[in-house]
Amino acid sequence: MAPTPEESTLLQALRNGDEAAFALLVDRYHGQLLRLAMAFVASRAIAEEVVQETWIGVLEGLARFEGRSSLKTWIFRILTNQAKTRGVRESRTVPFSPLGNDDADKPSVDPTRFLTSGYFVDHWASPPTPWDEATPERLLLSKECGQRLEQAIEALPPAQRQVLVLRDVDGLSSEEVCNVLALSETNQRVLLHRARSRVRRALERYLEGDASTP
Amino acid sequence: MTREEIRNRVIDCLAGKVTCKSFTEAVTDYLEGNLSVLDWVRFQMHLGLCLGCRLYLRQMKLTIRAMGTLPEKPIPADVRAELIRRFRNWKNP
Numbered sequence: 001m002a003p004t005p006e007e008s009t010l011l012q013a014l015r016n017g018d019e020a021a022f023a024l025l026v027d028r029y030h031g032q033l034l035r036l037a038m039a040f041v042a043s044r045a046i047a048e049e050v051v052q053e054t055w056i057g058v059l060e061g062l063a064r065f066e067g068r069s070s071l072k073t074w075i076f077r078i079l080t081n082q083a084k085t086r087g088v089r090e091s092r093t094v095p096f097s098p099l100g101n102d103d104a105d106k107p108s109v110d111p112t113r114f115l116t117s118g119y120f121v122d123h124w125a126s127p128p129t130p131w132d133e134a135t136p137e138r139l140l141l142s143k144e145c146g147q148r149l150e151q152a153i154e155a156l157p158p159a160q161r162q163v164l165v166l167r168d169v170d171g172l173s174s175e176e177v178c179n180v181l182a183l184s185e186t187n188q189r190v191l192l193h194r195a196r197s198r199v200r201r202a203l204e205r206y207l208e209g210d211a212s213t214p
Numbered sequence: 215m216t217r218e219e220i221r222n223r224v225i226d227c228l229a230g231k232v233t234c235k236s237f238t239e240a241v242t243d244y245l246e247g248n249l250s251v252l253d254w255v256r257f258q259m260h261l262g263l264c265l266g267c268r269l270y271l272r273q274m275k276l277t278i279r280a281m282g283t284l285p286e287k288p289i290p291a292d293v294r295a296e297l298i299r300r301f302r303n304w305k306n307p
């Protein structure tokens with residue numbers, strides 16, 4: 001994945017010292033970088049520092065950037081490297097195995113939702129119900145729902161949160177995510193699956209009241 | 215075997231052992247296009263028959279899209295100004 005034509009133009013402008021080009025880059029990625037940094041380190045304040053260190057790393061690396069990846073992937077990789085170093089320094093536990101140990105065997109849906117015997121074993125005993133809020137816009141119209149969604153993402157184990165934020169919140173492709181987080185395609189998909197399943201459960205709990213699932 | 219019986223055997227064989235539980239475990243592979251053609255057909259058939267799994271899929275898609283519309287974390291004005299200052303220093307050391 002080489003830089004896009006737009007990125008090549010931007011890169012040239014940056015190397016020429018074009019301030020507007022740098023401002024554009026900062027405005028475009030700062031928020032996404034901050035969200036990702038928060039998936040690595042323990043506090044918002046440290047995450048802010050990591051993002052600032054990332055931008056400095058970008059400036060220092062510009063001359064050396066060879067364009068073997070897209071500019072975006074390169075910037076996000078600088079952030080993950082900074083964040084990992086920082087995470088270790090802050091002695092926050094970074095999962096040893098790439099998949100982490102969290103809920104490795106945990107099912108995607110609470111097992112009590114399925115029939116446990118008979119011809120229809122493992123089919124829905126209490127099936128999902130339709131949500132009234134049929135579009136994301138209507139769903140997030142309620143500020144509280146947006147907060148619940150943010151909380152559910154924050155509560156994820158770090159490795160799951162990192163993948164989910166990049167894929168579903170920031171909209172990176174699976175290939176880009178594997179690149180940024182140095183994950184295999186399979187591990188990326190497993191983490192994404194666990195994370196999405198958990199967030200859906202959290203939304204279900206919120207939208208349908210706490211009666212349905214633990 | 216009657217034609218009807220043969221038809222049912224073929225459908226049973228194609229349908230495989232898809233359960234609702236197995237669909238919830240495979241939903242990401244389904245959405246990511248990571249299933250074999252046969253598994254895809256099996257889940258597709260299951261979805262056609264199972265309202266619960268259709269609802270599950272709909273909830274999952276809605277969850278994903280909702281995450282994509284979360285507001286971005288804003289950059290504080292002083293942080294932005296400081297970064298631009300750093301750029302100037304970098305440009306003219």
Ligand SMILES: [Zn+2]
Pocket residue numbers: 123124233234235237260264265266267268
């Ligand atoms: Zn089903």
